[in-house]
Amino acid sequence: MTNVKSVSSIIHSGKSYQYIDNGEPMRGGMKDVYFAPDRSYVIAFYRDKQDFNSKERLTKLVTQYYDSFFNREGGEYYKTVYSWPTDVVQVGSQIGLIVPTYRKNFFFAKGYATSDGIKGKEKQGLWFASAKFRNKQFALRLDESELGNWLSYFQIAVKIARGVKRLHAAGLAHSDLSYKNVLIDPVNRDATIIDIDGLVVPGLYPPDVIGTADFIAPEVLSTKHLELRDPSRKHANRLTDLHALAVMIYMYLLYRHPLKGGKINSLDTEEDDLLSMGEKALFIEHPTDASNRPKLDQQPKSALPWADISKLPYTITGPYLKALFDQAFIVGLHNPQQRPNADMWEQALLKTTDLMQPCANPACDQKWFVFDNSTSPKCPFCGTPIKGTLPVLDLYYQFKLTVWKPENHRLMVYHNQYLFQWHVNRNIVRNERLTAEQKVPVGYFTWFNNKWVLVNQKLSSLKDLTEDKVIPVGSMVEITDGKKLLLSNEDGGRVVVITMANK
Numbered sequence: 001m002t003n004v005k006s007v008s009s010i011i012h013s014g015k016s017y018q019y020i021d022n023g024e025p026m027r028g029g030m031k032d033v034y035f036a037p038d039r040s041y042v043i044a045f046y047r048d049k050q051d052f053n054s055k056e057r058l059t060k061l062v063t064q065y066y067d068s069f070f071n072r073e074g075g076e077y078y079k080t081v082y083s084w085p086t087d088v089v090q091v092g093s094q095i096g097l098i099v100p101t102y103r104k105n106f107f108f109a110k111g112y113a114t115s116d117g118i119k120g121k122e123k124q125g126l127w128f129a130s131a132k133f134r135n136k137q138f139a140l141r142l143d144e145s146e147l148g149n150w151l152s153y154f155q156i157a158v159k160i161a162r163g164v165k166r167l168h169a170a171g172l173a174h175s176d177l178s179y180k181n182v183l184i185d186p187v188n189r190d191a192t193i194i195d196i197d198g199l200v201v202p203g204l205y206p207p208d209v210i211g212t213a214d215f216i217a218p219e220v221l222s223t224k225h226l227e228l229r230d231p232s233r234k235h236a237n238r239l240t241d242l243h244a245l246a247v248m249i250y251m252y253l254l255y256r257h258p259l260k261g262g263k264i265n266s267l268d269t270e271e272d273d274l275l276s277m278g279e280k281a282l283f284i285e286h287p288t289d290a291s292n293r294p295k296l297d298q299q300p301k302s303a304l305p306w307a308d309i310s311k312l313p314y315t316i317t318g319p320y321l322k323a324l325f326d327q328a329f330i331v332g333l334h335n336p337q338q339r340p341n342a343d344m345w346e347q348a349l350l351k352t353t354d355l356m357q358p359c360a361n362p363a364c365d366q367k368w369f370v371f372d373n374s375t376s377p378k379c380p381f382c383g384t385p386i387k388g389t390l391p392v393l394d395l396y397y398q399f400k401l402t403v404w405k406p407e408n409h410r411l412m413v414y415h416n417q418y419l420f421q422w423h424v425n426r427n428i429v430r431n432e433r434l435t436a437e438q439k440v441p442v443g444y445f446t447w448f449n450n451k452w453v454l455v456n457q458k459l460s461s462l463k464d465l466t467e468d469k470v471i472p473v474g475s476m477v478e479i480t481d482g483k484k485l486l487l488s489n490e491d492g493g494r495v496v497v498i499t500m501a502n503k
Helices: 052-062 064-070 075-081 150-169 218-222 238-254 269-277 319-331 342-353
Strands: 004-009 016-020 031-035 041-046 087-091 094-100 182-185 190-193 356-358 368-370 390-400 403-412 417-419 443-448 451-456 476-478 484-486 495-501
Touching: 016 031, 016 041, 052 064, 052 087, 052 094, 064 075, 075 150, 075 190, 150 190, 150 238, 150 342, 150 368, 218 238, 218 269, 238 319, 238 342, 319 342
Parallel strands: none
Antiparallel strands: 004 016, 004 087, 031 041, 041 094, 087 094, 182 190, 356 368, 390 403, 390 495, 417 443, 443 451, 451 476, 484 495
16 A cells, blocks of 8 residues: 655755655665655665764755755756765654656666566666676676667766766765666766765765775775774775776776686685785786786686686777776775876776777677777777778877977777867867867768768868868868878867878
């Protein structure tokens, strides 16, 4: 029997909320969850009594921290990145949070390929970070229509990195960043971070948890045996978030864990797990220490081919991400201050998407790959080579009046690829603050009459410097080896130098 109940806000006097209590709430780790009658929000009641500090933290979460996140520039964008509570309620001694209902695209439309066992369930990120759920030999693999393609996961990772960047800029830490606390939608290339009521405010609100297995930083695991208030014990903070972020990005792109290899540190299983992820943690693709390489004879078939790092090494993610993975899992693994921050991940991911190529094989599972700068580029997933020439555009900026310097940023061209303002002008940064106008393409590349051309749609000062010729809006310029193009003569405007690969 449906029973509609009311509960009052402890922040806004006179404000109340309704929820349906049918005696069977959805049970989370710490909370029982009930839907509003119109399902526009849920009320998540804590099962345990919350102390004064917890109530104060939750109150700030829906007032002060909410304002600092959403009532400022870019705030609307972050409402899609976070599922952020909006109010705190109380009935008797029980405290609850009002949380907007997740958007429909974050629920499985089909679920498994062979059954509908998870149809309608939340798309927790863990479903998409494991090879077995996409392996066609695995009975409980996800339906292909739910998986997206490889490019999808780069764009999902960008959104997560932006969310962490905003959190840290506000002086906060998530404390339990993991694929359990992220919902993702590969088809729409979307993600939202959930369960943020455990936010850490350094020096004010300590963490309630140490994190989720697989994402807990080594320094937290290696000191967890110490007393809670021991000054040598390490707790969840901004730097542990950065470890979790790096692990998550690695797993979404490579469908394996960066620290779970073949090295045995103890014959005691529990102690081995603690050492392997803590004090003795070692990157499975460490360039000089191969002792933690995955042993393929110990891998289930459902983990292949992704578990085979000789066939699909992390270098397939491109030079920018390779450098950050090295920094995260070699330099910064046991030296937290050296970990890449969220902004570095965002920029590296975006620059890598400019290196990506669509695979010519329509049967390729991943559909996209990163150009590897080789003389004979091919898709690392299915082996299909690129046919014909491939224009590579190196971006340059004006250092001073007659001096142009490279930006360590390349744009790989493919048929009908768009050119955007953030490629044309270095003062326009590709981030969450882009205006609608800045998101409109200014030109596109296409294969036309057996040659590569750039069609000028909106560039008022596009010029072929090689031939000293202005390219008016509505016309096109041929893309050839060695050609130099001035994309814009405005402040911050770039020059590109063209190299034809795969000649």
